[in-house]
Amino acid sequence: MNTQAKTVPTTQQQIKTGPIMAALLVAGFVGLFSETALNIAFTELSKIFSADPTxxxxxxxxxxxxxxILIPVTGILMQKFTTRQMFMTAILLALIGAILAAVAPTFSVLLVARIIQAAGLAITLPLTQNVIFTIFPPNKRGGAMGLMGLVMLAGPALGPTVAGLILDTLTWHWIFWVTVPFLLFSLIFGQIYLTNVNEVRKVSIDTLSVILSTIAFGGIVYGFSVSGVHGWTSATVLGTIIIGLIALILFAIRQRKMETLTMNLRAFKTPLFVLGVIMSFITFFNMMSMLVILPMYMQMALLMAAFTTGLILLPGSLLNCILAPSIGKLFDKYGPKAVITPGTILVAIGYVLYSQFSTETDIWMIVVTHIVMMLGIGAVLASVQTNTLNSLPKRYYPDGIAITQTIQQVAGAIGIAVLVSVFSAKQGSYLATTANDLPQAAAVGSSLVFTIGLILAVINVVLSFFLKKPQH
Incomplete structure (x- = not known):
């Protein structure tokens, strides 16, 4: 890149890492909480807005x-705009989205509000990682990323539980109102403590690259997301996925020819980065689908209420929150393999137990298995991300973060779509060939899904043996 870099002057002493992390992590938690919290209210919202499930x-x-769509372009935006500009934009989008959703009179207004909320999170997640990798030295990044891992697990996991409690006592509007004080806290702390820690460059944004990126990632995510509605053989699903893949190839080709890159794909020349990306994809594919399938199993096979389901899954989520910072410090002290390999083994053990679940499984068994699973994911999630980004030269951090965050969101969307389809298909085939026993059909469907998860988890165990601490 021939552009002259302008570094924002700041010293390690001027940076108050605690308040900065508080502002960023609270904003991230709210965004990830909002990602899953509303799902539990879909049935009620269907009736209120007279809208069908689709x-x-x-x-x-x-x-x-x-x-x-938005995360892939954050890499170049973080080079073009200051940390404070990016953060304030993210928080204001999240606040506007939350307030608009809380007062939404129609479904279309609520949908627009959700998109505005997501736009805020799309900036917050990569920005948080970029700030961590800028203000913390390599030997302290594990602890900081452990805290981010806590947020990335606790937000989606606690969403349905808290939303269930809100729906039992208040109205669905409060799922959004409850987030406003937290976002105001982030806004105030960010305004006071967040300094410009990134390098701002005069970079031009290539419009065609942004369009190709939007079509690529938008098409792939959309195609997989609507597969459960339209079916895998529909023209809509296949067409959007194929168009997305073609756009992705064209985007990659264009990046090789550009001087100012929208997303620097040279990061893929680093073997440790590629290994980390594959492990991250598998982890998110499994985690996001597990957070959907497990409650479905509990509600359909064991006939539990939504709020009860959330309470049973709470101990695993809370224990992970408590231990996440310690896991990060262990990573800093002993290196990646000492933390990630045991984590992948715990995840595999969790899937072995999940795959044995039936209509007779005791509640204590679900609680214990979920604790094992969440401890494993907690050890893998943030540590893999930290090691993946540590493997890159500093100038590639914004691009590496944009790549890994994009892949995680795409993996989550694909995981949910593919494994919910597998669950439904197995459940349907069971009901078609045996008695009309819906709980047993749900148990059989979830068992198949968890067996697929186990296979992927074992692949991650094997891949973890090839990890090492980056030398630069």
């Missing part, structure tokens, strides 16, 4: 789609 599902699909 239409209501857009409140989730639209959120994923916005993340998939």
């Amino acid at each position: 239409t209501i599902q857009w409140l989730a699909t639209g959120y994923f789609l916005t993340l998939g």
Whole structure:
């Protein structure tokens, strides 16, 4: 890149890492909480807005789609705008989205509000990682990323539980109102403490690259997201996925010829980065689908209420929150393999137990298995991300973050779509060939999904043996 870099002057002493992390992580938690919290209210919202399930599902699909489209371009935006400009934009989008959603009189207004919320999160997630990798030295990044891992797990996991409690006592509007004080906290702390820690360059944004990126990631996420509605053989699903893949290839070709890159794909020349990206994809594919399938199993096979389901899954989520900072410090002290390999083994053990679940499984068994699973994911999630980005030269951090965050969101969307389809297909085939036993059909469907998860988890165990600490 021939452009002259202008570094924002700041010293390590001027940076108050605690308040900065508080502002960023609270904003990230709210965004990830909002990603899953509304899902539990879909049935109620269907009746309120007189919308069919396919239409209501857009409140989730639209959120994923916005993340998939916007995160890829954050790499270049973080080079063009200051840390404070990016952060304030993200928080204001999240606040506007939350307030607009809380007062939404129609479904279309609620959908627009969800897209605005997601736009805020699409900036917050990569920005948080970029700030961590800028203000913390390599030997302290594990602890900081451990805290981010806590947020990335706790937000989606606590969403349905808290939303269930809100729906039992208040109205659905409060799912959004409850986030406003937290966002105001982030706004105030960010305004006071967040300094410009990134290098601002005079970079031009290539419009064609942005369009190709939007079509690529938007098409892939949209195609997989609506597959459960239209079916895998429909022209809509196949067409958008194929168009997305073609656009992705054209985007990659264009990046090789550009001087100012929208997303620097040279990061893929680093073997440790590629290994980390594959492990991240598998982890998010499994985690996001597990957070959907497990509650479905509990509600359909064990006939539990939504709020009860959330309470049973709470111990695993809370324990992970408590231990996440310690896991990060272990990563800093002993290196990647000492933390990630045991984590992948715990995830595999969790899937072995999940795959044995039936209509007779005891509640204590679900609680224990979920604790094992969440501990494993907690050890893998942030540590893999930290090691993946540590493997890159500093100038590639914004691009590496944009790549890994995009892949995680795409993996989550694909994981949910593919494994919910597998669950439904297995459940349907069971009901077609045996007695009309819906709980047993749900148990059989979830068992197949968890077996697929186990296969992927074992692949991650094997890949973890090839990890090492970057030398630069």
